Amino acid sequence: MIETPARSASSRPPSDVSAWVGLVGLAGLLLWVAICRAWPQIGEALGLPGPRARLSGSSAAVLALVFSGTPMVAWSLLVDKVHRRASTGIDWSAPRPLRSVLDVSITKLAGLWATWALIAFVYCLGRWYWRGQYLFAMDLLETAAPFLFLGAIPYVLWLDRVLVEPRDGAWHFGAMLIGREAYATEQVWHHLRAWTVKGFFCAFMISILPGGFAAVVEADWSGLWANPVRWSNTAIEAMFMIDVQIAMVGYLLTMKPLDAQIRTANPYLAGWVAALICYPPFVLMGGGGVLDYHQNTAEWAWWFDGHPALLWIWGTAQVLLTAIYAWATIAFGLRFSNLTYRGVLTNGPYAFTRHPAYLSKNLFWWLVTLPFLATTHSKVDAVRNTVTLALVSAVYFWRAKTEERHLLGEDAKYRAYHAWMAEHGLITRPLARLGQLVVGRSAPGVHHPPTPSSEEEGEQVRA
Incomplete structure (x- = not known):
């Protein structure tokens, strides 16, 4: 053990995360919940086609991620300017020519695609992923997979041009698989651990998105103040829904330009x-x-x-x-x-x-x-x-x-x-x-x- 003497600094160390990031995400989420609850009245007022019912389905639950995530990203970039921090590993002032990073990017893409294929294989092996609430997560991930695989190409090519060190964990994993260049084992393990976290928890969090969101949107608020049990249970459901929605955004947006x-x-x-x-x-x-x-x-x-x-x-x-x-x-x-x-x-x-x-x-x-x-x-x-x-x-x-x-x-x-x-x-x-x-x-x-x-x-x- 290394022992560090106790410190009695008069002020708390500054946070790497602005308090406003989560708060604007919460505001966006609550706005979407209000829209979903009031959708019958909105549809009637605007003469929109379709059934006059609250939006409590799985698609509305997924769209809530956009309403909460977009203001968080906007605040981070426009106000906190997190993309300018040295901790991102990005130097925007000196982008490289594309041809100079192409080989690196191809190796990195090989590592990413192999990682995602490995995660998909584990999903296939796990019986629990193909029953109950996990079925929604598997359907959503299956739909998103082609966009993820193809979208990685322009993203990696763009980002590698400005990364101070583009040979990250994904590159080292790709280099290990291709076998043409030397790679660092510790970087490979770092990469695999990080994606194990994402693969495991994203599936779980996605699986519980619809249930919590529907419970809040469909909640009956009439007579709550006359019933302490109903009032507390309704409020608790709302708190857990907020937790799941904001946490899900965090799992999805592990991106260097956001310093996340x-x-x-x-x-x-x-x-x-x-x-x-x-x-x-x-x-x-x-x-x-x-x-x-x-x-x-x-x-x-x-x-x-x-x-x-x-x-x-x-x-x-x-x-x-x-x-x-x-x-x-x-x-x-x-x-x-x-x-x-x-x-x-x-x-x-x-x-x-x-x-x-x-x-x-x-x-x-x-x-x-x-x-x-x-x-x-x-x-x-x-x-x-x-x-x-x-x-x-x-x-x-x-x-x-x-x-x-x-x-x-x-x-x-x-x-x-x-x-x-x-x-x-x-x-x-x-x-x-x-x-x-x-x-x-x-x-x-x-x-x-x-x-x-x-x-x-x-x-x-x-x-």
Whole structure:
């Protein structure tokens, strides 16, 4: 371990992401939701053909990505001017002649196309991708594939002319496959890890887009204020829909001109294990899985039925927690994705704690489930469910630590942010102090590992 002395900077390190990026995306998304809900009235007023029904189908859910993503891209380019940052790896002032980068671009395209073919092959092998909600994702990706493959040609040729170093991970993977030029193994692993993240999470996120969007568009708002359970459930659905839509934009727009590229994907096996067991098909938390904490339980509304004051208090607390969860995603703007380093985020809810999404999500689950109350009145069930949910929370603590290990080894700004939060974070500071008391440490020093060597990265991925 490398130990860095604790720092007590008076100001929080600046964020690589402007808070306004996510907010304008949220505004665009809410505008589209309002249009979809009011479509019968809009169609009637404009005399448009077609049924007078709300737009809640899968196409409307996908189009929502355009309404949220377009203002985020516009703000990033026109206001924040992210394309001018050195971290993009682009020098716009000295574009090369096309003929000078053609060989590089062809090799890179070979690497990209082979990567996408490999992802498609994995989709074919995974039975879970061809049933249930994943069918929508497969249909959409199949439709998009020709445009992706062909659209890559002009994009790569254009971008390689201005990249300071066009021989990136895709080029190294292509060079390995073609066998004509020397390639760097660590670059190949970086490329494959990054696209594994995109391939896995894009399919999952696309699969859940239509359901959440339809629930919000079709929601019945009449009488909500007379029913705390309906009110809270409707608001919570809206928060989760916002989270999914903004996050999906982040997964799709991992582009260097937006300074939103995946700089590195987590090289640690523990990070991948901790993350993947939270998502299908590997998820352990539901459907009778090892960490399913729902056995013989009833949710909060059942326990508090007949106590309207408690229903309002408990429901409002859940709405606030999911609002924080959605806010954490919004704060990422164009850069949200799991298991990746795409810059350092220090504003929004990340000004109060290093992991607001994990903290709010887990508190939400405890409030919703109340695992210490069992419908069977069995103490064994109550203890089992409580311990199991505690283990779920421990998994998210594990995820947080593996992510910190990755980022601490990548960016000095994150190390400064990590140290600042330990000293000044409204939530992180007392938690850090509590942790020091538990483990018997008096020094508030920040520990971080060195950046892993290429050989270590390869071994970790192969493991």
